[in-house]
Amino acid sequence: MSSIAIRPWMPLCMLTLAVLAGCGKAPEPADAAKSAGHAQKLADGVIVRLDHSPQQVRLQAVDERIVHVTAVPEGAFDLPASLMAVKSGGDTLFTVDETPDTVTLKTPRLSAQVSLHDGAVRFLDAAGKPLLAERAGGRSFQPETVEGKPYYTVRQRFDSPADEAFYGLGQHQDGQMNYKGEDVELAQHNMDVGVPFVVSTRNYGLLWDNNSITRFGDPREYQPLSQTLKLYDADGKAGGLTASYYDAGGTLKLKRVEKQPDYQYLKDIAQWPAASPAKTTAKVVWEGSIEPTVPGVHKLRLYASSYAKVWLDGKLVYDDWRQNWNPWYHNLRLTMDAGSKHQLRIEWLPNEGYLTLLHLDPLPGDEQQELSLSSEVGHAVDYYFIAGDNLDQVIAGYREVTGKATLLPRWAYGLWQSRERYKTQAEIFDTARRYRALGLPIDNLVEDWNYWPEDAWGSHEFDKARFPDPKGMLDQLHAMHLQLMISVWPKFYPGTANYKELDAKGYIYRRNVEKGERDWIGNGYLSSFYDPYAKEARAIYWRQIHDRLGVLGIDGWWLDASEPDIQSNLDIAERKLRMGPTALGPGAAFFNSYPLMHTTGVYQGARASTPDKRVFILTRSAFAGQQRNAAATWSGDVASRWSNLHDQISAGVNFSLAGIPNWTTDIGGFALEPRYEKPDAADLAEWRELNLRWFQFGAFTPLFRSHGQFPYREIYNLAAPGTSVYEALAYYDRLRYRLMPYIYTLAGDTWWKDGTIMRGLVMDFPGDPKVRDIDDEYLFGPAFLVAPVTAYRATARPVYLPAGTRWYDFHSGKSYEGGSSIDAPAPLERMPLFVRAGAIVPTGPAIQYTGEQPDAPIVLLVYAGADGHFTLYEDEGTSYDYEHGHYSRIPLAYDDATGVLTLGRREGDGRGAPARRQFVIRRIDAGHPNADGADASHDVRVGYNGSEVKVPR
Known part of the structure; x- marks a missing residue:
């Protein structure tokens, strides 16, 4: 050896x-x-x-x-x-x-x-x-x-x-x-x-x-039903499923046997039967039986948009809606013996949408x-x-x-208000003024797509008729302590100078233009995307957006469609061709890494152009390493459905566990059913409740961002001031800002400690096997357990409290021993929220924006029942000074046996934080439940100048 x-x-x-x-x-x-x-x-x-x-x-x-x-x-x-x-x-x-x-x-x-x-x-x-x-x-x-x-x-x-x-x-x-x-x-x-x-x-x-x-x-791709299963029609005849096409009046227009529903991609729509044109077909039903050739747990995958229902053996296993242009998958499982028949029924209201059902036989042995x-x-x-x-x-x-996660600017952790879309400069100003006039805290407004002239996508120029003074608009927003993020796509129309510059150097994917594909604007325009795999292309792209937009004072870059989504609903084989060839090789070889290269160019360009200003990027897609590019990700064009709200929880937690700490979602869902556009009283009530429950969840995600299609999502447009829904929305907006010292510390820890803000329960409670499969709870930093409400009209919900600690209801102060489930109260105005014993939660005053009152007293909520530790982090908030030692970290330690809270010696040079400040110690225990952390009768005030201070019980 x-x-x-x-x-x-x-x-x-x-x-x-x-x-x-x-x-x-x-x-x-x-x-x-x-x-x-x-x-x-x-x-x-x-x-x-x-x-x-x-x-x-x-x-x-x-x-x-x-x-x-x-x-x-x-x-x-x-x-x-x-x-x-x-x-x-x-x-x-x-x-x-x-x-x-x-x-x-x-x-x-x-x-x-x-x-x-x-x-x-x-x-x-x-x-x-x-x-x-x-x-x-x-x-x-x-x-x-x-x-x-x-x-x-x-x-x-x-x-x-x-x-x-x-x-x-x-x-x-x-x-x-x-x-x-x-x-x-x-x-x-x-x-x-x-x-x-x-x-x-x-x-x-x-x-x-x-x-x-x-x-x-x-490792196998899911297959059409007919390739892996025996199919029988509604009469039991082998060969396929019975397909029935109905018009809007319920009249059967066509009945035939089909191998399976086969409308997954754009190319498949050509198969639509002429006897029942797609634009007039109101309903399609497939029914019959499926028979496997091997036993085991079989995997079915539905891909659908619009309204769809699926029954297996008479049991309804799927009933949902998605916007017609954005279908998605849903996994189904069915245990079947070889040679056994199982009933299948699918009902679909197509509305020019997409649908297919795919299948895979079980893997052999324990390979799954x-x-x-x-x-x-x-x-x-x-x-x-x-x-x-x-x-x-x-x-x-x-x-x-x-690569390390760069620290986002402090304002990024305040409220973001967006809509699809602010069509004029006046609409942006109106939103800013309304929020400030109502005393609703906010830091950020967003200008979504199509602010450019209709025929000039990729010009990065404002349409002067609707935005006559972009620089003045930015200056006025900044004077109101508001930031503006703007949507910038990797997409270009051939008539723009920017397209021509990139194309002349071979940095435009040409196939989409060569195919003559037109987008959905006006009568449709030819377009394509640039290739960020070349360093020079990335540099050109940044220069183009900086020279037109960055010089105006834009604060954040919204990089939409960064998958890249060159044309929606293409089949995968064609997508691979449309996104290449790249400067490094075929599109198929680099299918997933486009968002990494795209954000790399913008991040590096922005840091070089404005080295004293933190970069903020929001992107619809992400890849390993993207955290080093100051890039947050949002969950895409989700639907305004309770099911979609529920699925955001596991999506956000697993995204965070994949190593990228900054994530968000369109609060309220992006696209909504027609019934919400002109709602009756019942639909309006559900719309408001859905938005409120999503808003409660959003207040406890890394980034707090409201966005969506009409109806408008501003707090005052969701509900009138003085109503219970408005007050509840305002409460969670203000609570987010009260918690800003805690939240910004979590943000700082993503850089200083490689921390994770939105935490899976398994991270903090690895010894409790019951937490492993819970998909509707998570931790927000080390202190809070968040249990969003994802069911309409629910006024309570079961919550599992992990073992090994006591838990305090944040709103009532009531405590529970961990290791059991409780039926947690969830009135419309409140979401179940718990704090674990030993937590130290720094909170601030009522403020209107994140940089207001930086020297205000910090209230430390100390939850008795266990020893606790936390480190309060502060810095200047907008620059990269923290990378050079200019920051403040104050270690906080609570000894439950003695009741002593120790404010440790300051770490860092203290720049960006008050040299002296007041702390208010608010202990919470069985004798002082201190509902919602508001009872000040037992507060202890202490001064702090950077040296250690011990505060007895």
């Missing part, structure tokens, strides 16, 4: 004779490999040659807890540079050992072993306890040719014990929280964000370094329960194994590899 400890800076004469022939010149790599048997030692790791296989495996020690694994089917490791990773190796001390069966790379914290027989890699902690193991024979490379270039379809399978749970992977809006045994496709789409980073309850994460469409779980990642296009199996003592350390490791 050979063993060597290596650091990149180590003098050659310190290396053992296992690597060098002496203290002179290092051998060439071939000599090193020969001298070490199967191990070719590198400065940061080792390359392992296998027995009887052309495969090679490379291990690189990124740090003590992170190992970069790369496996190639043959040849060398001359691979393209990673887009997501900023660090692929490191200077960590490690050893390499070889036995007849394995090569092991070992750091002080973990080991990675490569089997010389099949190349499978095992990971063990410092004590030798297994953490994760590739399944023997679980790595595969299938040669593929993409646009004439050689690639592989790659897959890696890992063993997974039954009690393991998985999270992360980005944002997927189908109600999934724990991904164990689930299928998740990572393919950027409006509402769906693929981030190939998964975390485990075994305290590790896998970052899968691949830019193409990737699948967690089943494995950890499996596969990608359509790649050169290698390439991933990072990241270990930690907890999930916070795992996420910190992800950011070590992909």
